Amino acid sequence: MSSSTSTPIVLTIAGSDSGGGAGIQADIKAISATGGYAASVITALTAQNTLGVSGIFAVTPEFVEQQLDAVFTDLNVVAVKIGMLADSAVIQAVASKLRQYQPQFVVVDPVMVATSGDLLLEHSAIDTLKSELLPLADIITPNLPEGAALLGVPVPSSESEMEQCIGGLRALGCKSVLLKGGHLEQTTEATDLLILAQECRRLSSPRVSTNNTHGTGCTLSAAIACYLAQGSDLIEAVTQAKRYISDAIAHADELSVGRGHGPVHHFYALNR
Secondary structure: OOOOOOOOOEEEEEEEEEOOOOOHHHHHHHHHOOOOEEEEEEEEEEEOOEEEEEEEEEEOOOHHHHHHHHHHOOEEEEEEEEOOOHHHHHHHHHHHHHHHHHOEEEEEEOOOEEEOOOOOOOHHHHHHHHHHHHHHEEEEEEEEEHHHHHHOOOOOOOOEEEEEEEHHHHOOOOOOOEEEEOOOOOOOEEEEEEOOOOEEEEEEEEEOOOOOOHHHHHHHHHHHHHHHHHOOOHHHHHHHHHHHHHHHHOOHHOOOOOOOOOOOOOOOOHHH
């Protein structure tokens, strides 16, 4: 067992991004930059760069389970961040192992909708996500298209329409929801709604004008898991993670990676 002074271990369960900007690679960078030790379970391989995804190779549920057993039977995992899960069978495998090993914190980033607007998960898999995995989560972090897909409603186009989703998102059964408003690009601030059981908090930061925002959702959810693992309460962890991703976006143009949508700068603080 780790001592109270050791670096907390955070496990990311997600897909691999060969371009390094999102998925497992972004999670490992974010967890490392925010004070944790990152372990990983890979659910899918992607052939991907800053211009897009050209191929996906799914990992079998059995091998996902084997990776999870290997990590949990040896490492003292405090928090788990879950990203891309390819299908119902993988979702069920992950949920079963979480119930078996019962990590202290579970953060789910429901990666369901591509930037193009295409659904990445079949509707049956979304139902499995809602019934099996979301009730295990301390917090889920959908963006607006993902929140809409979970509720079966049109994508919100304003803050008032975001607020209309609060009741439906509460009814999903997870302890809290961070509905991210980054897709409201006409606004001067990036505003998220932290939906708790009895209240809703509005978290805003100045919107940064940059083309380099690849991996923001992965990075934010991984940072939330890492701050929870270090002892922050939920509101504090989300607030710290929001500040971290805002700064990583603000410094993104200091990097020059690829010819498309580049990554955020996970290690901006080391370069000061």
